[in-house]
Every structure is written in structure tokens, then in C-alpha cells.
Amino acid sequence: MNHRRIARAALAGVLVLALSGCGVVQALTSHSSLPRCDSGTKQETTMNELRNSQFDQAGLEEIAATCQVTFDLTTNQLRKEDLGLPATARSVPNLSVDGLMTLTLHGSHGTLTAHTDHIRFFTTEQRVDVREISYFLKADTPEEFFTILRNGAEAYGFDKTSVEQEIKYMKEYPDRKSNAALQPGYKLGFQVVYDFTYRGPGHVNTVIVSVNPSNSEFQPLPGL
Structure with a gap:
């Protein structure tokens, strides 16, 4: 099939994440160590304003308390300093919860809202911004997946x-197990890619969603 390829990432198994200088360490080896997010009790606050969740200690505590994460991508850039981190920070802490947190991404043409238990951020020490945000969507049945x-x-x-x-x-x-990636979408003003693994009935089927804040329209590969 067209555009069929192996998914670029797999669900995390054992992973330890630390925020340097803030004393915050999250271990994903046991659900008991993760903040508990119950949609019925922690989705009360609505974050519709253009703002960025913070990744200092106070900001991470707010995320754990509200189970809500929000970013302003209307300028097609998410800088580390916008998140309360030094521009030279080596990484942005990944977020994991027991349950589901609400992720809100404000774009120049619309807003993405998703419910997920794990959000990853990709950057390097040399970059002043976040190159990519990714999160997981899961479906217990084929119908939910479709x-x-x-x-x-x-x-x-x-x-x-x-x-x-x-x-x-x-x-x-x-x-038959399927691995595929859909062509990117730009409807909200930033790039969204669905990279999925389908294992069929009786299995958990997973979509890895990748968001590139800086790409607002299709960009052909160099030389094509």
C-alpha cells in the first residue's frame, strides 16, 4: 500500500525522566509513581487562553493537579524559554500520567484537543525551540480505531x-498487522502526522501523533 512504513517510535517501556535543577523525577516503571488523572475530577478547568504550560517545578505540579497541558503554536514556534526552561536546556521533560491528560495546541487556524497518557518533546541543546511534540492515541476496537x-x-x-x-x-x-503513516495535515496552521500500528480485533491499536510547530504547509523534499 502507498506510504506504508514502520512507525517511527514505539511505546515507552522503562523510562526515567528528570528536570535538571528542579528536583523533579518521573519514573515510568510503575503506574503508582505517576500522577493520577481522573477525567471526572480533574478536567474542571478549561484552558482556552493562549498560554504555554510551564516546565519548572511549579508548572509541573500544576500539570499534575489539573491534568491539562496547553501550548500556543500560533507563531509556528515553541521556544524552550516559553516553557520556563533555559534556551540551552538539553531536553524538555516528557509527561506521563495514570489516566488521561488533556493536551491543547492552539494554531493560527484552529485548535487541536487530545486526551492522552504520554506526551514526548524532541529538541537538542543547540536548538532554542521544540522541534516536535508527539503523543499516543489508543483504541480497544477496530471501530474506535477507524x-x-x-x-x-x-x-x-x-x-x-x-x-x-x-x-x-x-x-x-x-x-494482518499494519504499520502506516498518513500524509501530513496542515489545517490548523501546523503540521500533524498520524503514524499508526494496527493489530486487529482483540488488540490495542495505537496512533502516534507527531506535531511539528514550525511547518505550516507542505514542504517538498530537497531535489524533488
């Missing part, structure tokens, strides 16, 4: 024909 793909096409601008082709293939071969 709905996630179709909703993504509508919300983020994926090619609907390609999405339906992928769904048709998975329905025709329900017991």
Missing part, C-alpha cells in the same frame, strides 16, 4: 481518500 483516523482527516486535513483506503485494507485483512 473513527480516530476519520476524525483526524476531518480535523487536521489528512487526505480522506487515503484514509479510507487504509481502513478498507485493514477491514479486508483484519488479522
Whole structure:
């Protein structure tokens, strides 16, 4: 099938994350060590304003208390300093919870809202900004999984024909594992990519969502 490839990342197994200078350490080896996010009790505050969650100790405590994470991507850049970190910070701490936190990304043409248990950030010491934000979506049934793909096409601008082709293939071969990536969508003013693994009925099927704040439109590869 077109655009079929192995997903670029796998779900984290054992991972220890530290925020230098703040004394915050999160170990993902046991759910008991993670902040508990119950959607019925911790989704009370709505963060619709253009703001950035902070990654100093107070900011991480607020995330744990509210189970909400929000970023302003309307300028197509998310700087480390916008997150309360030094521009030379080697990394931005990944976030994990027991349950689901609400991630809100404000773009110049719309807002992405997702519910996930793990958010990763990609940068380097040499970069002053975050290159990529990624998070996981999970579905317990094929029907839920197909709905996630179709909703993504509508919300983020994926090619609907390609999405339906992928769904048709998975329905025709329900017991065959599929790894594929949809062509990027730019509908909200930043790049969104769905990179998914489908294992069929009786399995948890996963979408890795990658957001590139700096890409607001399709950019062909050099030389093409």
C-alpha cells in the first residue's frame, strides 16, 4: 500500500525522566509513581487562553493537579524559554500520567484537543525551540480505531481518500498487522502526522501523533 512504513517510535517501556535543577523525577516503571488523572475530577478547568504550560517545578505540579497541558503554536514556534526552561536546556521533560491528560495546541487556524497518557518533546541543546511534540492515541476496537483516523482527516486535513483506503485494507485483512503513516495535515496552521500500528480485533491499536510547530504547509523534499 502507498506510504506504508514502520512507525517511527514505539511505546515507552522503562523510562526515567528528570528536570535538571528542579528536583523533579518521573519514573515510568510503575503506574503508582505517576500522577493520577481522573477525567471526572480533574478536567474542571478549561484552558482556552493562549498560554504555554510551564516546565519548572511549579508548572509541573500544576500539570499534575489539573491534568491539562496547553501550548500556543500560533507563531509556528515553541521556544524552550516559553516553557520556563533555559534556551540551552538539553531536553524538555516528557509527561506521563495514570489516566488521561488533556493536551491543547492552539494554531493560527484552529485548535487541536487530545486526551492522552504520554506526551514526548524532541529538541537538542543547540536548538532554542521544540522541534516536535508527539503523543499516543489508543483504541480497544477496530471501530474506535477507524473513527480516530476519520476524525483526524476531518480535523487536521489528512487526505480522506487515503484514509479510507487504509481502513478498507485493514477491514479486508483484519488479522494482518499494519504499520502506516498518513500524509501530513496542515489545517490548523501546523503540521500533524498520524503514524499508526494496527493489530486487529482483540488488540490495542495505537496512533502516534507527531506535531511539528514550525511547518505550516507542505514542504517538498530537497531535489524533488
